[in-house]
Amino acid sequence: MSLNIIIVPIDGLGISLPYTLNYNKLNNNKPYISDDICGKLDNELNNYDGVFEFCENYTGIFENFAKLSFTGQFNHDSCTIVKFWLYDRLFNLPFRDKKVNNDISEIILKLKENFNVPENVKICDLFNFPHLKEDFDKMKSVYDYATNYSTVETYLNDKSFICNQNLSNYINANYEIYINTKNSCNSDNIKNKKYCKVFDYIKGAHINENYPLSCKVKGLETIIDTEGHIVISMEKESSAISEQKDSIPFSNIIMAVIFPLLGIFFFSFILYKFTTFKSWLKSHLLKKKIIQNYEDEEYMQEHLSESYRTDGHHIYYHPS
CATH class of the missing domain: 4.10.220 (Light-harvesting Protein)
Structure with a gap:
């Protein structure tokens, strides 16, 4: 069974999602000294852009791993959060004229050759995720959905289940990916796929499959109701007058x-x-x-x- 993963933009959702906050924190980690090793890696991977900047974050995570703190349902599992960040960054390193990479095996090999992973990070087994982008995207979509679930649910409760169009699209698209991936992984011919291990990572997460998240998109009428009934009555009257004018014969x-x-x-x-x-x-x-x-x-x-x-x-x- 083939799954089409649709990446939904997260701009303008009206809410700060945990996985975005976590990845931003990792993107800002930099070590005190990294020029030599990152310069070497940049030269060896000269077909890629942004290698030096990635390397700075990568070595910064090693230095600060014990101090890292995260948000979301899996804030206690620093290893898994770092691994999803790592693979996401590697797949999105621009390769020559391509915007993304479909296979990051070459980059991972260079990372293993150039870095000595600290003992407290070795337990994470950083490189046991799928090396193909299609498989990783399925894992990441499910994991991010589970990470953000409680935050989105609380937000919708506080807002009386009113949201903007972007958040509605995000909820619907990611729920569909979650259900399709789960059904696919439960089938006999695909359950041994590497990306199906994501459901081991999210065990115990609060996800109500019987009552999926949903919200009413905030449109013109909703905005008017919150600002006053006078505006909406004026608009209706104006509309009626306009229609009446259009219907008057010469x-x-x-x-x-x-x-x-x-x-x-x-x-x-x-x-x-x-x-x-x-x-x-x-x-x-x-x-x-x-x-x-x-x-x-x-x-x-x-x-x-x-x-x-x-x-x-x-x-x-x-x-x-």
Whole structure:
């Protein structure tokens, strides 16, 4: 039975997952002195990028192994956490033009040749995981799902099982991988596969298979409900108005414009014909015209007087 592993991005889940915190901690481990041995390994694996940086973290873990502390359901099992981190880093060392490696046997051989593993780390048996990426991805997906299960469950309980789309996708995809891998490993023809040992690592983990994790994706309506009902009612009203406008035929629009104009014209005609409005209007217009003529005449008189005074100042006497 072939399983297709879908790697779900963990960005924007809205929650810090234990395995991410654990791997970040290991990525920040660096020794006091590592230039010589890491420079040598970098030269021997010159077809790969990022070897020196990986080597610094690798030697840093050896130095600080006894001090390491982790989170999640398997925080007591430092060996398994380090092994999953180690293989994940090796499979993701860029090889020439490839972004990932499908087989890390060559790299593991060089690590064994160049490093003396400390006694307190030897018990971990670091290199007994599958060397093929497809098999390792199945193991890691199941292990990470079990590691993060309790944290995600607690988070959903606190949030009334409301989540964003990314977290919903992550939960659904990893649950499917977990169930498919378990069913596959329980079949007679595949149960001896190396990646099936992952179920030995996660024994005792809290995973409720009868009631898998699920959540309601936080959408527009959920956001509105948390901010107030006024917004949602306004949106619904606006939507209804928009739909109503779209459904109004053109003939109705014409009628709505013409009828008020006809009403205004008819009302004005009644006032003019059968009331004293006609006499008042004539009287008002005549009075306005008289006032306007008077103002114009007064303005002309003032202008002429001003012109006369101005001309008087320009009269000069010229003796003969």
